[in-house]
Every structure is written in structure tokens, then in C-alpha cells.
């Protein structure tokens with residue numbers, strides 16, 4: 001685990017999920033805690049080596065790859081954990097993530113560390129917007145990916161933008177990156193287009209001074225998927241059928257985990273298109289089908 005300095009007080013740790021650190025007087029505010037307990041251990045060791053003390057973890061959202069180190073770090077340091085109201089519920093009761101994705105109590109293959117982290121205790125609820133209490137950091141709402149995700153900006157101009165934007169490599173590999181609300185995701189892109197910061201640190205892409213290209217790639221992918229779904233729905237198609245067509249179209253590998261992650265994104269697109277009266281549901285032979293209205 002490697003610590004990279006961005007500005008005087010702000011660092012990040014590159015990894016499958018990039019983590020942020022704001023350090024003042026040897027006291028650390030950590031932005032997200034990594035994939036699992038092993039990530040938590042590595043962060044702990046790194047802070048020990050530096051002689052820094054962990055005071056707070058701010059979780060941008062509750063997905064397992066962002067809160068996986070919470071439990072270990074909280075046990076070792078008794079640090080505060082801060083999150084927005086809805087995300088806090090999922091951090092405290094992490095089985096709710098696979099529960100939400102599957103739509104009921106999840107079967108065993110979904111109850112693993114990729115979807116379900118160890119529980120930890122959120123000590124402070126924070127607003128989605130404004131200065132985060134007792135810190136010099138500022139929260140911004142970045143909805144669209146999960147429930148109530150935030151970005152965190154440091155006073156020295158580094159903006160940790162969580163899972164609002166994915167790298168082109170990830171988009172090329174998975175095609176459908178997790179979205180729970182397409183309208184909000186598009187609003188988030190518009191907000192980020194106008195946003196200024198010295199550095200942007202997405203959780204799953206290289207830090208950059210300019211996110212213009214990244215926004216374009218992410219936005220185009222949403223538009224492409226909307227178009228594909230509209231095309232499939234010229235014939236009445238079930239959600240399962242639409243998912244199947246996308247999986248075959250993009251030649252994706254499915255597993256139980258990948259299936260539920262694809263499923264939520266397909267559902268988000270269906271809600272978006274339906275609310276714009278571009279498709280509508282119909283019920284036939286015990287199936288819910290979607291048909292384009294055009």
C-alpha cells in the first residue's frame with residue numbers, strides 16, 4: 001500500500017478503491033476505508049509507520065469496497081465514522097446491500113465481502129452538502145450511483161468524487177457500471193462539469209486535474225444503454241430479457257454478484273425511460289413487459 005501526496009495536507013492511497021487522507025497536525029481524516037479487513041490492516045500499518053493518528057473515517061457511500069476497512073480500523077483506533085443518513089443505515093447493517101440488490105434476503109453467494117462488509121458503527125450523521133461538522137472538509141451530493149453518495153472536497157482543492165465517474169477501462173470491461181438513478185447520475189455529471197478543483201480523485205479511476213473526458217465517456221455510456229433498451233423495447237420485452245440482451249450485446253460474464261449489479265442498473269434505466277414516457281409496462285401471460293411508446 002502506497003501513500004501518494006497530492007497537496008500539502010492531502011494524500012491518496014491508490015488501489016482497487018482509491019482512498020483519501022486529509023492530514024493536519026498528524027491527525028488523519030480518511031475518506032473511505034477500502035475493500036475489506038486486509039485493506040483496513042494495511043491502512044492502520046501505514047498510519048503507524050507515519051506516526052499519524054486516525055480520527056475520522058468519512059464514508060462517501062456504503063458499498064462494501066468503500067467501507068470494508070471500517071470495522072478493523074474502528075476496533076483498533078476507536079475513530080469516528082461519518083456518513084449520510086441513508087448510507088449510514090447500510091454501514092450499520094451491511095446485509096442490506098445484497099438485500100437491496102436481490103430484492104429479498106440474499107442467498108449465500110451474495111452474502112460475501114464483495115457485497116456485504118463487516119458492520120461498523122456510524123458515530124455521526126452528516127448532511128449531503130456543506131462543511132462536514134468538526135472538519136475543514138466539504139461535502140457535495142453526488143447521487144445516481146447508490147443511495148445518498150457524497151463527494152468530499154478538501155480546503156486545499158482536492159475533490160474526492162467517489163463512484164460518480166468510472167474509468168474508460170472499467171466502462172469497457174463492465175459496460176454497465178452500477179447506477180441506481182439515471183436522472184440523478186446525469187445531474188451529477190452536469191454538476192461536475194461546472195465544478196472546479198485542483199485535483200479530482202475518483203475512487204475507480206486515475207486522479208486527474210481535468211475530468212472533462214471522463215464525464216463525456218460516462219455520459220455517453222448512459223445514452224448508449226438508453227438507446228439499446230429503446231431498441232429492444234420495440235418488441236415487448238421483460239426486464240430479464242433486456243438484461244440478457246445487454247449481457248450478450250456487451251459479451252459480459254455473469255455470476256450471482258455480477259447479475260445483481262447489472263440488474264440494478266437495468267432497473268434504473270427502465271425507471272428513467274418510463275418516467276419520460278418513452279416506454280411503458282404491459283402485463284401478458286404472467287410477465288411484466290416493456291414496450292416503447294414511439
Ligand SMILES: [Zn+2]
Pocket residue numbers: 017063065066163203204
Ligand atoms: Zn466503489
